[in-house]
Amino acid sequence: MKIRIGSRKSKLAMWQTYYVQDKLTKVGVDTEIITMETKGDKILDTSIAKIGSKGVFTEELEEQLANGDIDIAVHSAKDMPSVLPDGFELIAFTDREKSQDVLVSHNPDLSLDDPSKKIIIGTSSVRRRALLKLYYPHVETVDIRGNLQTRIKKMEEGLCDGILLAYAGVHRMNMESLIVQSFPVDQFIPPVGQGCVAIEAAGTLPAEKKEMIRSCVNNPNSEDCLLAERAFLRCLEGGCSIPAFALATLEGNTLSLSGGLVSLDGTKKIISSRTGSRSEAQTIGKELGTFILGSGGRELLVEIRSQQD
Numbered sequence: 001m002k003i004r005i006g007s008r009k010s011k012l013a014m015w016q017t018y019y020v021q022d023k024l025t026k027v028g029v030d031t032e033i034i035t036m037e038t039k040g041d042k043i044l045d046t047s048i049a050k051i052g053s054k055g056v057f058t059e060e061l062e063e064q065l066a067n068g069d070i071d072i073a074v075h076s077a078k079d080m081p082s083v084l085p086d087g088f089e090l091i092a093f094t095d096r097e098k099s100q101d102v103l104v105s106h107n108p109d110l111s112l113d114d115p116s117k118k119i120i121i122g123t124s125s126v127r128r129r130a131l132l133k134l135y136y137p138h139v140e141t142v143d144i145r146g147n148l149q150t151r152i153k154k155m156e157e158g159l160c161d162g163i164l165l166a167y168a169g170v171h172r173m174n175m176e177s178l179i180v181q182s183f184p185v186d187q188f189i190p191p192v193g194q195g196c197v198a199i200e201a202a203g204t205l206p207a208e209k210k211e212m213i214r215s216c217v218n219n220p221n222s223e224d225c226l227l228a229e230r231a232f233l234r235c236l237e238g239g240c241s242i243p244a245f246a247l248a249t250l251e252g253n254t255l256s257l258s259g260g261l262v263s264l265d266g267t268k269k270i271i272s273s274r275t276g277s278r279s280e281a282q283t284i285g286k287e288l289g290t291f292i293l294g295s296g297g298r299e300l301l302v303e304i305r306s307q308q309d
Helices: 011-025 059-067 126-135 148-156 167-172 207-217 220-235 278-308
Strands: 002-008 030-036 072-076 088-093 101-104 120-122 140-142 162-166 179-182 197-202 244-251 254-262 269-277
Touching: 002 011, 002 059, 011 030, 011 072, 011 148, 011 167, 011 197, 011 207, 030 059, 059 072, 059 088, 059 197, 088 207, 088 220, 101 167, 120 148, 126 254, 148 162, 162 167, 167 179, 197 207, 220 244, 220 254, 220 278, 244 278, 254 278, 269 278
Parallel strands: 002 030, 002 072, 120 140, 120 162
Antiparallel strands: 072 197, 088 197, 101 162, 101 179, 244 254, 254 269
């Protein structure tokens, strides 16, 4: 049996792909990696929200899945739309890295806590921009796109003083020495799926391949947490272009989910949490999403989307 693995070409995407490949080869599975560039990799002068968040980093890989040119595609779980196109499914979720946001800078003394200093932070995330406006209103932001190495270079060339990133990517690229501040997950609640790698397949993938991949790669704890988080985001009909956030944690068989929505200018935040059995992960996510929508979230989403148009 041979598994053809599709991936983006960036160093971080390849790290994730080699990580999955290693799990398969350890049990004797023959693998082949096929790389490609996605729309999100090619268009670097426009924000993700303006490109259109659905399929920005996945569309080309899904074409290869549909054609049968690859068996699985490896993604950052946070890049996955809340609703996949017909004929595709996420079949596995890897062990999850720490999910918090961090600030990286070439200036070890940089801190967001001093409102008297002019600070420019690079980020392409609408969620991070909105949370910065909420917690650090004195901070200015500038859009920054590209892979991690490209963003670091832009920072060093003077575009910004620091960059807000996911800890997972910084850690996987061995750049922890650049971290100058970490943000608690109960304040900067991460986006759905941050820190986890998701495996996508077409519905036509043979059952024996699917089960073999799941047995090698899938972490049941990650899966239940991601099912809850993704159900929440699906309820909000959200993706990368809205400042939504959710994080699920497990303690035994009890799953706790915190999540919400913040306005683009940071002046309004709706947040709540739900707890229940891990076997009801998707129900918990849907219940939280329904509550957020009914607590002003529906009107806030209309406001957000009108401002983005």
